[in-house]
Amino acid sequence: MAPFDLPEGDPFGPHNLPYGVFSLPSPDADPYAQSGSGSGSGSGSGSGSEQRTVGVRLGDHVLDAGAAARALGSPHAALLDCPTLNPLLAAGPTTWSEVRRALTEWVTDPSHRQTLLPFLHPLSSVTLHLPFEVADYVDFYASEHHARNAGAIFRPDATDTLLPNWKHLPIGYHGRAGTVVVSGTDVVRPSGQRKAPTDPAPVFGPSQRLDIEAEVGFVVGTPSRQGHPVPLTAFREHVFGLCLLNDWSARDIQAWEYVPLGPFLAKSFATSVSAWITPLEALEDARLSPPERTHPLLPYLDDSATEPAGYDLRISVAVNGHVVSEPPFSTMYWTAAQQMAHLTVNGASLRTGDLYGSGTVSGPADNQRGSLLELTWNGRDPLELPDGKRTYLEDGDVVTLSAWAPGPGGLRVGLGEVSGRVLAG
Incomplete structure (x- = not known):
């Protein structure tokens, strides 16, 4: 028994x-x-x-x-x-x-x-x-703390480190479904073009700034018809559940390639997801309201009169078994319901097996940042680990995301961990 x-x-x-x-x-x-x-x-x-x-x-x-x-x-x-x-x-x-x-x-x-x-x-x-066949993959950028940190790193002289559109719509990009892999799959260090601002020309080779992005992925069940936007109130009619997600990122490749169309090779080589999909019904006690909105929202994104669509998920990020960050999902500015509404508002359809990521989860404290980009401030402040300092990931490093959420009667709802080891490219 x-x-x-x-x-x-x-x-x-x-x-x-x-x-x-x-x-x-x-x-x-x-x-x-x-x-x-x-x-x-x-x-x-x-x-x-x-x-x-x-x-x-x-x-x-x-x-x-x-x-x-x-x-x-x-x-x-x-x-x-x-x-x-x-x-x-x-x-x-x-x-x-x-x-x-x-x-x-x-x-x-x-x-x-x-x-x-x-x-x-x-x-x-x-x-x-891999628990489901991935149809499409979209990655968002929904944490205000992460977006502000990234803005401060790359635009230190800006009056506002958020770009003008950030408080008006959930920023996202279309990723690659074919390289979504299950937890435990090794991740080969990607190669591509890199060019530092002072370099005369780009070079080709393995990424020197391989990073993680601690995220939550949402799995679509019920499809929708093309040409028919899905309102945010229909979120739980279409989304089956969620899982932890690590959207590996090659920061040096991305810095050179992303203007003007956004990430490409820097993000398409691997996205790791948990082997376990937690149904939304298991997370009823973890639902909460998102942070207060500071800008008026257009009607299709206005959730002021809807049921709470945020989730209280407590995430932990470990490198080689050493916890380096504990990002709180409760601080995410844009909810998964708003993200679904936005990705379909132009008439794009949902398909069974669609996966969309929340974007890097970061909180207000230094030890709540969901990427090495932020934790080391783009390499300026190395992390002190038991096996040595880190700015970005080294070959052989193992990254593990774990999490839990409040459940019924004071119980915890565990989310299946997602782990991956970096191999030399």
Whole structure:
């Protein structure tokens, strides 16, 4: 009965139940081979079979949701017995709620324990995979503290370090869906053109200023029709859940390439996401109002009369196991609902599996900055780590984002961590 006997206050208890996709080891796999799954946050590159299926996390175990649904005669078995979350995502909010209620009942009703036990697997024994097929990827720039810090670094003489448009719309850019990778996947240092202001000409080579961006990603379930903007009040009709996201960034490549069209090679080489998608329904107790708006908003972004759309997520950023920052998501100026409304207001459609990132999460304090750009002030103030100083990432560094949110009855809702190791390019 161990999978059901969770420690008191376990952040991955029945109040949470995030979704992922996993595979079991192949029957002929070498039991002494190094698996890619590690502690359950692996890249899917280990000895797992290709028979992937939807899993739901309970403590340090994963429940084979499809097998459990079949055994218990659930009408939703076909949605859960899949190698990706996309069919469940596309089913819409009514089905999401029905499936969540059923899962909660299965793992809390003692009469189901004997039925479920064969379908519960230790996280250490499975390989976790990218949980959904990414359709499109958009990255935003929603933290005022991050935007002001970046402005102060790159425009130190500006009267206002925010650009004139920042308080009027959520700034974003269209990223690359094909290089979104699951937690545990190694990240190869990207190469590209670099040119310092004093250099006579650009050079080509590996980035010397490889950075992180601690973000939260939002996963779209229900699609929308092209030509039909989605109002911010429909956020929870379309967005299934969220996950931690690290949008790796090559600052030196970006500085040379981004004028006038914005990031390209500096951002498209890798974006890491957690193996676990936390449904929005698990985060009801973490909802809160965003910071006070200082500028009037156009009607399609005006959330003054809507339900609170901010989230109280407590993020931790660690480099080689040493915590360097704890950014609070509660300080984000633009909400995910406003971001969704803005990205569709021109008639662009949502697709099942769309992913959009919040942008770097930073708070007002020095130890709440979500990027090395800010933490070291563009390399001016190196971080002191147990294994030496850092301005930007070195080969072999491992970056891990973790987080939790307030849950029901004082419990914590854990978000699946996202981790990646830098390899030489």
